[in-house]
Amino acid sequence: MAWSRPVGWLLDHLVYRTTVQGRANVPAAGPVIFAGNHISFLDGPVMFGAAPRPMHIFVKKEMFKGFLGLVLKASGQLTVDRSGDRAALERAKSVLDAGRCVGILPEGTRGNGEAAAINNGVAWLALNSGATVIPVAILGTRISGEHLNAVPRPGRRLHVSFGGALTVSRRPGETGRASMDRVGTEIRAALARHVQDTIQNTGQRLPDADSPQEPQTAVAATPADHHLRKVQ
Template structure:
């Protein structure tokens, strides 16, 4: 479902999907949400979350104080699940690198909406020790602030990357202080991208560690990596 004339996901997609996200967070699971006041109340926002489970995107979606369109690997857009993702306004991305998906995200941000991305690209420990360049490209080219999002509890200990938590598990989602990035005079595009990516990585990693200390909820062990890259190095 798209808005006529823009090609962007229809705003109507949020009318049903946001309540479903809230139900997932607060009725199926027990999610504590902190830092909502750190999210700008208007204008475009990039939500950048750490990645430990396939539930991270839906949990972040349900916890956020504003609706967002999340980048989801294109392989998920098949069958019934694909129809649900499309109907809820999510955005497909080729995990091998996808400039078109990033441009569509920029169009969404230019329209004053919010985009969600899991910039680590692969499910792992969630410590944000490395991120891909897509989120830096979006931040620099849209001017949208980046809000780091710590997501804890969706996977614990040595649980498999595909593990589905039983209903009632406690999750913790925390929204950190917004970070605004811009190109500097005399700085090359390559240098701007590298600096922005490092600043975002440091902000996300630091916020994850702060949230662990405040919540007492640890990250899981890294486990095997699942190739779910979000936008790869597209746009570099």
């Protein structure tokens, strides 16, 4: 992944003007899940370039075609079937078990980025890996009036903010399903709160959800019951 880190930096600081805050909140070592809000197809690359540590990001399988697919594979990104992909969660857990970082946009599809709902795959991953979760607010990659597929003009001011670390675990006597639901709620609340705090700090507003949306699907689907038993 070493070659792709400078590419991410160039995207953030030469193509766009990206203000990055909260890097000190990211642990210098150990497994980390970066959970970002999702307003544009550019969110993943921008988060990748802004992070103080390299990460493997979930990318929908449809993107792994042609030259772009080769680039994504070579840079270590993780393919995921958004209609349901337990294998993607297992691959991501292997990455975290090795002490590396995974990036997820747990809202599952582009919208207004307020994190009103997320998929519980991120909760399963956090519980089963013991990784630290870092909420990431990404602003400016799409603004109100722009289509979901719009490409931000070069030179635009973007904002990426890494929030306070969140650690999760199962409570005594709590079932696997109850743990995952509770942790999913905690992660969603932390991300939504951090997005709003970043809006207040930067003055950059979220876009309206003013374009046709893709169906709400999972970045990584909720695991089946035999996966849930791992946290029971």
